[in-house]
Amino acid sequence: MSFKVPEDITICLEEEMARKFLERIWGKQPTYACVIGNTETAKIPGLSAAGANPEATDFTPAADMELLFYGKCKCIDGVPVTPDGIPTPGIVTMSSIKLSGMPFFVVNGGLRVRPHVPYFELDGAPGDDIRTGRSVKDPEKVYDRAVLAGQNLAKISNYLVIAESIPGGTTTALGVLTALGYEAYGKVSSTLPANPHELKLKVVEEGLKASGMKREAFRKDPMAAIEAVGDPMMAAAAGLAVGAAETIPVLLAGGTQMAAVLAIIKGMDYSTLNNIAIGTTRWITKDGNSDIRSLVSQIGKVPVLSANLNFSLSRYDGLKIYETGLVKEGVGAGGSSIAAMAASEGKITAHTILDEIEKNYARLVSRR
Amino acid sequence: MSFKVPEDITICLEEEMARKFLERIWGKQPTYACVIGNTETAKIPGLSAAGANPEATDFTPAADMELLFYGKCKCIDGVPVTPDGIPTPGIVTMSSIKLSGMPFFVVNGGLRVRPHVPYFELDGAPGDDIRTGRSVKDPEKVYDRAVLAGQNLAKISNYLVIAESIPGGTTTALGVLTALGYEAYGKVSSTLPANPHELKLKVVEEGLKASGMKREAFRKDPMAAIEAVGDPMMAAAAGLAVGAAETIPVLLAGGTQMAAVLAIIKGMDYSTLNNIAIGTTRWITKDGNSDIRSLVSQIGKVPVLSANLNFSLSRYDGLKIYETGLVKEGVGAGGSSIAAMAASEGKITAHTILDEIEKNYARLVSRR
Numbered sequence: 001m002s003f004k005v006p007e008d009i010t011i012c013l014e015e016e017m018a019r020k021f022l023e024r025i026w027g028k029q030p031t032y033a034c035v036i037g038n039t040e041t042a043k044i045p046g047l048s049a050a051g052a053n054p055e056a057t058d059f060t061p062a063a064d065m066e067l068l069f070y071g072k073c074k075c076i077d078g079v080p081v082t083p084d085g086i087p088t089p090g091i092v093t094m095s096s097i098k099l100s101g102m103p104f105f106v107v108n109g110g111l112r113v114r115p116h117v118p119y120f121e122l123d124g125a126p127g128d129d130i131r132t133g134r135s136v137k138d139p140e141k142v143y144d145r146a147v148l149a150g151q152n153l154a155k156i157s158n159y160l161v162i163a164e165s166i167p168g169g170t171t172t173a174l175g176v177l178t179a180l181g182y183e184a185y186g187k188v189s190s191t192l193p194a195n196p197h198e199l200k201l202k203v204v205e206e207g208l209k210a211s212g213m214k215r216e217a218f219r220k221d222p223m224a225a226i227e228a229v230g231d232p233m234m235a236a237a238a239g240l241a242v243g244a245a246e247t248i249p250v251l252l253a254g255g256t257q258m259a260a261v262l263a264i265i266k267g268m269d270y271s272t273l274n275n276i277a278i279g280t281t282r283w284i285t286k287d288g289n290s291d292i293r294s295l296v297s298q299i300g301k302v303p304v305l306s307a308n309l310n311f312s313l314s315r316y317d318g319l320k321i322y323e324t325g326l327v328k329e330g331v332g333a334g335g336s337s338i339a340a341m342a343a344s345e346g347k348i349t350a351h352t353i354l355d356e357i358e359k360n361y362a363r364l365v366s367r368r
Numbered sequence: 369m370s371f372k373v374p375e376d377i378t379i380c381l382e383e384e385m386a387r388k389f390l391e392r393i394w395g396k397q398p399t400y401a402c403v404i405g406n407t408e409t410a411k412i413p414g415l416s417a418a419g420a421n422p423e424a425t426d427f428t429p430a431a432d433m434e435l436l437f438y439g440k441c442k443c444i445d446g447v448p449v450t451p452d453g454i455p456t457p458g459i460v461t462m463s464s465i466k467l468s469g470m471p472f473f474v475v476n477g478g479l480r481v482r483p484h485v486p487y488f489e490l491d492g493a494p495g496d497d498i499r500t501g502r503s504v505k506d507p508e509k510v511y512d513r514a515v516l517a518g519q520n521l522a523k524i525s526n527y528l529v530i531a532e533s534i535p536g537g538t539t540t541a542l543g544v545l546t547a548l549g550y551e552a553y554g555k556v557s558s559t560l561p562a563n564p565h566e567l568k569l570k571v572v573e574e575g576l577k578a579s580g581m582k583r584e585a586f587r588k589d590p591m592a593a594i595e596a597v598g599d600p601m602m603a604a605a606a607g608l609a610v611g612a613a614e615t616i617p618v619l620l621a622g623g624t625q626m627a628a629v630l631a632i633i634k635g636m637d638y639s640t641l642n643n644i645a646i647g648t649t650r651w652i653t654k655d656g657n658s659d660i661r662s663l664v665s666q667i668g669k670v671p672v673l674s675a676n677l678n679f680s681l682s683r684y685d686g687l688k689i690y691e692t693g694l695v696k697e698g699v700g701a702g703g704s705s706i707a708a709m710a711a712s713e714g715k716i717t718a719h720t721i722l723d724e725i726e727k728n729y730a731r732l733v734s735r736r
Contacts, residue, residue, distance in 0.1 A: 031524055069516055103523035108489070118517040121476070121489040148437055149486040155471035156399055156524040 008308045008350040009338055012285045013293050018303030021277045022342060024159070024249055030102050030339040031157035032253075033240060034068070034093075034332060035164050036061035036119075037109035037232035039127035039135065042168030046199055049082040049191035050167035050330065056080075057167035062115035064090035064165045064331050065106045068097060072364065074116040079364050082191060086326050087318055087365050089281075092309065092333035093163065095356035099348050100340035102161075107149070107240065109142060109166070110232025120149055122236055130175050130229040131203055133210030139226040139235035143268070146236045150243020159249040161279070161339045162240055163332020164257055166233040173260035175204045175229030179218040180263050182298050188256040189290035193325035197289075204229055222267035233257070238264040245272035251305075252276060253335020255284040255328060259295035266299055277303040279335030282310065283328040307337035308350050316361055319354075376676045376718040377706055380653045381661050386671030389645045390710060392527070392617055398470050398707040399525035400621075401608060402436070402461075402700060403532050404429035404487075405477035405600035407495030407503065410536030414567055417450040417559035418535035418698065424448075425535035430483035432458035432533045432699045433474045436465060440732065442484040447732050450559060454694050455686055455733050457649075460677065460701035461531065463724035467716050468708035470529075475517070475608065477510060477534070478600025488517055490604055498543050498597040499571055501578030507594040507603035511636070514604045518611020527617040529647070529707045530608055531700020532625055534601040541628035543572040543597030547586040548631050550666050556624040557658035561693035565657075572597055590635035601625070606632040613640035619673075620644060621703020623652040623696060627663035634667055645671040647703030650678065651696040675705035676718050684729055687722075 003023045005011060011018040038061065041047065043054040051057030060080040063073040067090045073079055080088040097104055106117055110124035124142040128135045153160060166172075170188040177184035186197050208215070211228035218225045226234050238261050241250045245265075250272075252258040258278050266273055284292055285306040296302055311319040322328070340348045371391045373379060379386040406429065409415065411422040419425030428448040431441040435458045441447055448456040465472055474485055478492035492510040496503045521528060534540075538556040545552035554565050576583070579596035586593045594602050606629050609618045613633075618640075620626040626646050634641055652660055653674040664670055679687040690696070708716045 029523070101523070103520040105520060114489075114491070116491075116513075118488050118490055118513040120486055121482075122486055123482070123484075145484075145486040152471040152473060155397070155469070 006341060006346045008341060010306045010308055012306055013296055013304035014301055017301065018277065018305055021249060021303050025342045027345045028158040029343055030159055030161045031153060032097065032102050032104040032161045032163065032336055032339065033107055034065065035107045035109045035162065035233045035237040036065060036111060037127065037166045038112040039166060039168045039172060039231040040129040041171050044129065044203060046196050047171055048167045052081050052083055058112045060167050061111065061165040062113045064088055065115040065117050067094050068104055069117045075113060082326060086321055087361065089327055089330040089333035091357055091360050093331040093336045095353055095360055096336040096340040099352065099356050100343045102339060102343060107236055109236035122146055124232045124236060127232045130172060130207035131210060133207045133212065133228050135207065135228065136226050136230050136232055140223045143223065143235040143239040146239025147243035150240040151246065154244040154248045157248055159251065160244040161251045161253050161332060161335050162237050163253040163335060164233045164237060165331045166231055169231055169233060169257045171200045171203055172229065172231035173257045174200050175207055176225045176234060176260045177263055177295065178204055179208060179225035179229055180222060180267065181219045182263060182295065184295060187291040187295050189284055189287060189328055191327050195289040220267065222264040234261055234264055237261045238268060241265050241276060242269045242272050245275040250276045251279045251335050251339065253279050253332030255280045256290055256292050256295055259292060259299065262296065262302060263299050273300050273302060277305060279305045279338040281329050281334035282306050282308050283322060287325065287328065305338055307334045309337060309353065310350065314354065315358060318365055319357065319361060374709060374714045376709060378674045378676055380674050381664055381672035382669055385669065386645065386673055389617060389671050393710045395713045396526035397711055398527055398529045399521060400465065400470050400472040400529045400531065400704055401475055402433065403475045403477045403530065403601045403605045404433060404479060405495065405534045406480040407534060407536045407540060407599040408497040409539050409599065412497065412571060414564050415539050416535045420449050420451055426480045428535050429479065429533040430481045432456055433483040433485050435462050436472055437485045443481060450694060454689055455729065457695055457698040457701035459725055459728055461699040461704045463721055463728055464704040464708040467720065467724050468711045470707060470711060475604050477604035490514055492600045492604060495600045498540060498575035499578060501575045501580065501596050503575065503596060504594050504598050504600055508591045511591065511603040511607040514607025515611035518608040519614065522612040522616045525616055527619065528612040529619045529621050529700060529703050530605050531621040531703060532601045532605060533699045534599055537599055537601060537625045539568045539571055540597065540599035541625045542568050543575055544593045544602060544628045545631055545663065546572055547576060547593035547597055548590060548635065549587045550631060550663065552663060555659040555663050557652055557655060557696055559695050563657040588635065590632040602629055602632055605629045606636060609633050609644060610637045610640050613643040618644045619647045619703050619707065621647050621700030623648045624658055624660050624663055627660060627667065630664065630670060631667050641668050641670060645673060647673045647706040649697050649702035650674050650676050651690060655693065655696065673706055675702045677705060677721065678718065682722065683726060686733055687725065687729060
C-alpha cells in the first residue's frame with residue numbers, strides 16, 4: 001500500500017478497509033446529501049441542545065440547510081445555537097462545501113419546518129415523541145423512495161456523502177440500536193458535554209414498552225424499530241445509502257446516529273455494507289461519554305474515519321468551546337470535511353477549513 | 369466538420385449550432401429531469417386531451433412519473449390516455465430511459481396530485497385557470513429555487529435534459545409567449561389533431577385582460593407573464609435551465625411549450641441561451657397546425673432537433689394513431705429519445721426505441 005492517509009484524517013476502526021475506502025475516494029468529487037427531519041423527542045426537557053430552547057429545535061434542520069445554500073439562515077435570525085449560544089456544526093459543513101465546491105442536496109425525511117431551499121421530497125411525516133411507541137409513520141414508504149433517489153444520484157456521482165440534521169437524534173439512535181438488539185446504553189453521543197444517558201434510556205424503555213411489541217420481534221425488522229422508537233431521518237438516510245451503495249461508495253457523515261443508520265442498512269440489505277464507511281469528527285471519536293467504535297463493531301466490519309478538526313487555537317470563544325465537548329457533530333461536519341480533504345487530494349486541510357469556518361463565524365455570529 | 373448527424377435525428381433550426389450541440393453531447397450520459405405541474409386551465413372544455421376527461425388531467429403528470437420509476441402507474445389504473453384512449457408519450461420516455469439507463473429526476477413545479485416517487489420540491493403551488501389573470505403564485509420563488517437545484521445538478525451532470533408534463537400547457541405557452549410580445553397565435557401545438565387555436569386565444573385574451581396589466585408591462589417581465597397567464601411548470605423549468613446552462617449544455621425536451629420556457633429564459637438570463645437547444649419529436653416539427661420554428665426563431669438563435677420517431681409501421685393501432693397528429697409530444701418524449709441515441713453513439717435508434725415502446729405498450733395498454 002503506497003497510499004498515505006493524510007494526517008488530518010484519523011482511522012478509528014478497520015484500518016485496512018478504511019485505507020482502501022479513502023484511496024477510492026481520493027481526488028474524486030463527492031456528492032453531499034443531507035437528510036433532515038424533526039421529532040417531538042427533541043422537546044423532552046434535558047435531551048437535546050440542538051436549539052436555543054426545545055421549541056427552537058423545530059427550526060434547526062431547516063436553518064442548517066439554508067446556511068448551506070445562502071450562507072445565512074432564512075427561517076430564523078442568526079444561526080441555530082445551543083442554549084448557551086454555541087453555533088451549529090452546519091458552519092463546518094458550509095465551510096467544507098464552500099472550499100471544495102462539492103454539489104449538495106437536501107432530503108426531507110419528515111419535517112415540521114421546511115427550509116427555503118430546493119429539496120427531495122419523500123412524503124415522510126415529522127416524528128412523534130418516542131415515548132408513544134409510535135414515533136414514525138410508514139418508514140417503509142420513505143425508505144423505498146429514498147432507495148430510488150439514491151440509485152439515480154449514484155448514476156451521476158463518484159460517491160455519496162450522507163449527512164443528517166435532526167435534533168433529538170441520539171436518543172432515537174439509542175432507541176433503534178436497542179430495539180435491534182445492540183448494546184448501546186451509554187454509547188450514543190450528545191450535543192451536551194454531560195451526556196444524559198439515563199434519561200435517554202428511560203425514554204427509550206418507555207417507548208419500547210408503549211409499542212406493545214415483544215423485544216425479539218424488533219430484532220430482524222428495522223422498519224418496525226423506526227416506527228416504534230426511531231426518527232424520520234433514519235429510513236431516508238438508510239434508503240439513500242442502500243440505493244447508492246449498490247454501485248458507488250457511501251460515506252455516512254455523522255456520529256453515533258449514523259451507527260443506528262448502519263444497523264438499519266444491515267437489516268435491510270446486508271450486501272451493501274461493504275461499500276460503506278462512517279466519517280465523523282475527532283470530537284466524537286475522542287469522546288469519553290460515548291463509544292462509536294463499540295457500536296459500529298457490533299454491527300459489522302465498517303471503517304470509521306474522523307476529521308481532526310481542532311478548534312482549541314481558534315480566535316473565537318464560540319468555536320474554542322467545541323473542545324469542551326459541546327455540539328461535537330451534525331450536518332455531516334466531520335464527513336464533509338473528510339470529503340473536502342479527499343476531493344482536493346489533501347490541499348484542503350483541517351487548518352484551511354478552520355480558517356474558512358472563522359471567516360464565516362465572524363460574519364454570522366460574532367457580532368457582539 | 370467530420371461529425372455526422374445520425375439519420376434518426378433531424379436538425380430543424382440553426383444547422384451549424386445544432387451540429388455542434390449534438391457533437392458536445394455525443395457519447396455522454398445525460399441527466400434527465402421532468403418538471404411537472406397542474407393548471408386549472410387544462411379543465412376548460414375542448415382545450416386539452418392529456419387525460420381521459422378534464423378531471424383526469426390532474427393525475428396525468430403524477431402518473432407519467434410513476435411510469436418512469438416503476439414501469440406502471442400507481443395513482444391511477446393503467447396509464448394516462450386521451451379521451452380516445454391513446455396512451456401517454458410517457459411510454460416513449462420510459463422506453464428511452466430503460467434502453468439508455470440514464471438517471472432521471474422529477475421536479476414539482478406546482479401539483480394538485482403528487483406522484484408516488486421521490487421528487488424535488490420547490491414550494492410551488494398548482495396553477496389557476498389563466499382566465500383569472502392570476503394563474504401562478506410567486507413564480508419567482510420557484511424560479512430561484514430551481515436555479516439552485518440546476519446549479520447543483522450541473523456539477524454532477526454532463527448535460528441536462530429538461531422535460532415537462534402538464535396538461536393544458538400549450539394554452540399557457542400561448543399566454544406567456546403573447547404576453548412577452550411574440551407572434552404566437554396559431555403556432556402553439558396541441559394534443560388534439562384539430563388544434564383549437566381560437567379557443568386558446570380567447571382564453572389567453574381573457575386572462576391578459578383580467579390581469580389588469582398593460583401589455584407593454586409584461587414585455588420585460590417573464591415572471592409577471594407567468595403569474596398572469598402561465599403555468600407552474602414554466603418558472604421551474606426555466607430556473608433549472610438557467611442554473612444548469614451556466615456550466616453545461618441543456619436540452620429543453622418538448623414542443624412549443626419549451627418555446628415559452630425559452631422565452632422566459634431569455635428574459636431572465638440572456639447569457640445562458642447559447643448553451644441551450646430544443647429537442648422534440650417529428651410529430652411536432654412536421655405538424656401543419658403549429659410552428660415551433662417560427663416561435664423559436666423569434667426568440668433567438670437556438671437549435672431545434674427532432675427525433676424521427678415513426679409509428680406508422682407499429683403493430684399496435686394505439687401507437688399507429690400518433691401518426692394522425694394525436695398527442696405528438698410530452699414527458700420529453702422527443703428529447704429523451706435524442707439523448708438516448710446520443711448517449712449510445714447511435715446504437716440506440718428510432719427503431720430500437722419503437723421495439724421497446726411496443727414491448728411496454730403490450731404490457732401496459734393492449735390488453736383488450
